[in-house]
Amino acid sequence: MKWLLDFLKGKCLGHPLHPILAHVPMAMWPGALIFDLLSQCQNGDNAMVRLSFYAIIFGLAAALLAAPTGLVDWSGIKREKPAWKIGLYHMSLNLIATLLFAVNLALRWQTFREASKVDRIPLLLSVVGTLILISSAYLGGRMVYEYGISVARMSKKKWRKLAAGGGANLPPE
Amino acid sequence: MLKDALEGKPLRHPIHPMLVHFPIGFLVLSFLLDLVSMAFPEVPNLVRGSFYAMLLGIITALLAAVPGFVDYSDIRRDHPGKTTATRHMTLNLMVVAIYGLNLWIRSSALSHPKISLLPLLLSIIGIGLLSVSGYLGGRLVYDQGIAVGRHKRRTATPQDTLYLSTGYLASGAEISFVPVPDAEQLGNGETLRVEIDKLVMTIARIDNQLYGFQEFCTHRFGPLSEGSFHGFNVQCPWHNSCFDIRTGKVTNGPAKVDLQTFKIEMRDGKVGVLVTKEHDQKT
Numbered sequence: 058m059k060w061l062l063d064f065l066k067g068k069c070l071g072h073p074l075h076p077i078l079a080h081v082p083m084a085m086w087p088g089a090l091i092f093d094l095l096s097q098c099q100n101g102d103n104a105m106v107r108l109s110f111y112a113i114i115f116g117l118a119a120a121l122l123a124a125p126t127g128l129v130d131w132s133g134i135k136r137e138k139p140a141w142k143i144g145l146y147h148m149s150l151n152l153i154a155t156l157l158f159a160v161n162l163a164l165r166w167q168t169f170r171e172a173s174k175v176d177r178i179p180l181l182l183s184v185v186g187t188l189i190l191i192s193s194a195y196l197g198g199r200m201v202y203e204y205g206i207s208v209a210r211m212s213k214k215k216w217r218k219l220a221a222g223g224g225a226n227l228p229p230e
Numbered sequence: 231m232l233k234d235a236l237e238g239k240p241l242r243h244p245i246h247p248m249l250v251h252f253p254i255g256f257l258v259l260s261f262l263l264d265l266v267s268m269a270f271p272e273v274p275n276l277v278r279g280s281f282y283a284m285l286l287g288i289i290t291a292l293l294a295a296v297p298g299f300v301d302y303s304d305i306r307r308d309h310p311g312k313t314t315a316t317r318h319m320t321l322n323l324m325v326v327a328i329y330g331l332n333l334w335i336r337s338s339a340l341s342h343p344k345i346s347l348l349p350l351l352l353s354i355i356g357i358g359l360l361s362v363s364g365y366l367g368g369r370l371v372y373d374q375g376i377a378v379g380r381h382k383r384r385t386a387t388p389q390d391t392l393y394l395s396t397g398y399l400a401s402g403a404e405i406s407f408v409p410v411p412d413a414e415q416l417g418n419g420e421t422l423r424v425e426i427d428k429l430v431m432t433i434a435r436i437d438n439q440l441y442g443f444q445e446f447c448t449h450r451f452g453p454l455s456e457g458s459f460h461g462f463n464v465q466c467p468w469h470n471s472c473f474d475i476r477t478g479k480v481t482n483g484p485a486k487v488d489l490q491t492f493k494i495e496m497r498d499g500k501v502g503v504l505v506t507k508e509h510d511q512k513t
Contacts, residue, residue, distance in 0.1 A: 084255020108279040205468040209450040212373035220446035223430030
């Protein structure tokens with residue numbers, strides 16, 4: 058069990074896994090929205106509709122992989138810390154965004170092979186899903202850049218050595 | 231200020247790591263579509279789709295490069311992360327060049343059902359380099375703490391460490407006075423990062439007084455010379471531990487151990503820091 062947790066935390070990589078995987082939905086779903094919008098001004102070409110469909114699928118696949126890694130990272134934050142609550146919002150928004158894009162995908166399933174334009178409802182779902190995703194991603198970034206979640210978690214020993222070499226007071230090991 | 235905006239200070243979040251999701255995502259998507267076109271050439275528009283994804287990837291990579299350069303220029307010159315950042319930047323420039331070539335080569339064959347060998351090969355190389363580069367970028371944040379908590383600081387951070395020496399090994403004195411002429415130029419809320427015979431400290435001017443304290447936070451050893459000041463408290467940029475710079479006492483966790491402080495004095499019209507043998511024995 059411990060090896061699985063270590064793997065999900067990205068210990069073997071020396072880099073947390075969640076922010077790596079999060080790149081994919083974060084690019085694919087706003088990308089799907091861009092392709093949806095481009096499909097609106099195209100004439101009779103199916104390429105954008107298909108591209109948007111593939112982007113949503115790729116994003117969903119990566120989101121499902123990213124979820125357990127995020128959950129493990131979040132479970133390592135103490136409950137009384139402000140980052141815990143932000144993590145909770147981040148997770149809830151991500152779940153909503155994922156559900157919206159799953160529904161979005163289902164709605165296109167029948168038409169993406171032929172259509173040259175994305176319909177209004179999936180387009181609307183892309184807009185809403187992207188907005189929710191961006192808010193959520195911002196919160197995820199705040200956890201790192203404001204509260205230092207996962208920062209110096211794996212490089213602690215290296216920094217300790219530098220601090221010791223610099224004559225600093227150190228915490229007990 | 232343009233530099234502050236490109237560093238994402240108004241957003242309280244650096245811009246470069248926000249934008250890099252897009253080139254990474256789109257270039258990987260382009261590669262996957264190439265692979266699908268090899269396996270299922272009967273599916274229409276894969277090569278065309280891959281081209282559009284790549285085009286979007288290159289455009290967003292160029293957009294991400296701008297705040298990336300600014301972030302790079304703001305890393306202290308002797309920071310251990312600086313070499314990683316140089317590698318990250320060099321690899322990214324190579325990736326953009328390779329994808330530019332890739333895009334140009336494949337632009338003439340958009341209606342092919344299957345991607346040709348040369349552009350596919352370029353994509354494989356591109357994805358390989360991009361993965362390494364992205365990994366290094368992540369290490370910059372998660373190992374080196376680059377840009378973490380940077381937005382909390384209102385003044386510029388030190389661009390260099392000032393290397394000084396007590397020379398007291400020769401004199402044998404118990405206490406050495408080491409002049410730090412640069413400290414006189416410090417404005418309020420500004421800091422120097424000073425290394426005196428391996429002893430690393432921050433010298434800060436707060437309320438027109440100079441204070442010296444150890445550079446490394448006692449929690450996970452974040453750089454206090456890049457910290458932010460709230461009254462007489464310095465806040466670590468990484469995990470927000472606070473210390474009273476007059477006494478070194480922890481005023482807010484997660485740190486539990488107090489900082490070492492250094493006395494700043496004026497002698498013969500020169501500002502300097504007092505270093506005792508006791509300080510030095512720790513090193």
